[in-house]
Amino acid sequence: MDKIKMTTPLVEMDGDEMTRILWQMIKDELLYPFIDLNTEYYDLGLEHRNETDDQVTIDSAEATKKYGVAVKCATITPNAARMTEYDLKEMWKSPNGTIRAILDGTVFRAPIQVKGIEPKVSCWKKPITIARHAYGDVYKGSEMKVPGPGKVELVYTAEDGTEVRELVHNFTSPGIVQGMHNINNSIESFARSCFSYAIDTKQDLWFATKDTISKKYDHTFKDIFQEVFDAEYKEKFDELGIEYFYTLIDDAVARVMRAEGGFIWACKNYDGDVMSDMISSACGSLAMMTSVLVSPQGYYEYEAAHGTVQRHYYKHLAGEETSTNSVATIFAWTGALRKRGELDGIEELMTFADKLEKATIDTIENGTMTKDLALITSLENVNAVNSEGFIKAVRATLEEML
Incomplete structure (x- = not known):
């Protein structure tokens, strides 16, 4: 041919x-x-x-x-x-x-399910899709080995030269430190990609971070997701009869182990890296999972x-x-x-x-x-x-x- x-x-x-x-x-x-x-x-x-x-x-x-x-x-x-x-x-x-x-x-990742390779979690009947944020956090982090006693601070210097400082730790002995960041625009793109994908596939969307511990960093993710959802997607979700909800990452893990699947689980960058491996391994093999990076620009x-x-x-x-x-x-x-x-x-x-x-x-x-x-x-x-x-x-x- x-x-x-x-x-x-x-x-x-x-x-x-x-x-x-x-x-x-x-x-x-x-x-x-x-x-x-x-x-x-x-x-x-x-x-x-x-x-x-x-x-x-x-x-x-x-x-x-x-x-x-x-x-x-x-x-x-x-x-x-x-x-x-x-x-x-x-x-x-x-x-x-x-x-x-x-x-x-x-990044959207979902297991490739075949007959004869049953998920290790017996209640999983449908694929669980992991939506992984694709920017920042530890993947764009800056790291330093602290050689000895001293003070480490986060410093923000505005364009007009004014500074805001936040103490990281007063070291009394050698240690390590890491700084990481994210950008509101990227988080908004992440949220819109997740909500749009949920609508396209008619699946519920879960989102999980640890905002009780990370009261500014993770809480910003939570707030942006809710703001974008309420302003742009809630009405369409209601029409389709699908649900968006936020929960803590540890609660999400517990829920996933009792769920039937068939939903999208949105995670921050590192969480998505780890959890997608868990899902794929439980469904048979790390080599049995699709992965596609979808940009808001298409x-x-x-x-x-x-x-x-x-x-x-x-x-x-x-x-x-x-x-x-x-x-x-x-x-x-x-x-x-x-x-x-x-x-x-x-x-x-x-x-x-x-x-x-x-x-x-x-x-x-x-x-x-x-x-x-x-x-x-x-x-x-x-x-x-x-x-x-x-x-x-x-x-x-x-x-x-x-």
Whole structure:
């Protein structure tokens, strides 16, 4: 059959380690044979980020603004060990954090549910979508090691030179300190994205912080959400019969464990990072979760919610067989291709994305899967395959459907 044509490029952000290997396999086996793939390529592998002083990350985000849709491979956020391993110039910040800050969007993450992989929380009947704020907090934080006794303060200097000071701590011995920030405009964008997504998907929206302890920082999030909801969204929520409510983060965790699912749980940046991993793990695997950054300006960046699978990469380099789950990375591509098709009016591209997702799920439900799923499935007589074997099995299923 003729390959599907694309009219506008996708922004393609390549990544690191084992997910970079899977990225190429997916293109070779599941995309190139069927699509005349049109991408603007950016190498966000750690070596290239280091070579460009991380300018490539900024360039990829700006390209996403230009073309509207991006697909991203998992990338390394370096720590001290990575500094040595990759001989880095400096400890570069999270590329996801940089991209989110530039696009000013909200990350929506939801588990990919398949038959035979039942959630560990028995009452969960429907997917729980995590809406993660995509700017600031610890991801844009400034940190300092305090060498000894002394005073640490927060200082705000207004444009006219006047100062406001807030004591952080009087240190009597060495310690550590961190300053973080957020911006009202970003919080408002976060709120609007969440309320709009809830209306689009007709789901209840929960929002949770810890305003009883953080009486200014977290309380500002709470106040802005309520103000935006009351002014712009309450009437539509009432028409649809859906609910918005705020609660403390610890209460939200308790409620989630008793809920049936089918709602959106909005979280601050770090909370969303952690809770999305909890939801995905409970639903089977970190590699069984979709993730899309949605900007209020209409930019979309699709990615897998997990990391670079470092342990498998070292096995791969040693010539050992791996069985790495590529489902979330496949779904990153299908999400981006579907959105590109939607924006460009290419029905064939949208249909292909749907069929590739179905082929992926059908492959698992028919008993062929990677080892992480084979260990937890309720299906019998499963065929546990290696990384490449799973992708080739999906291709065989897809070819039958096409």
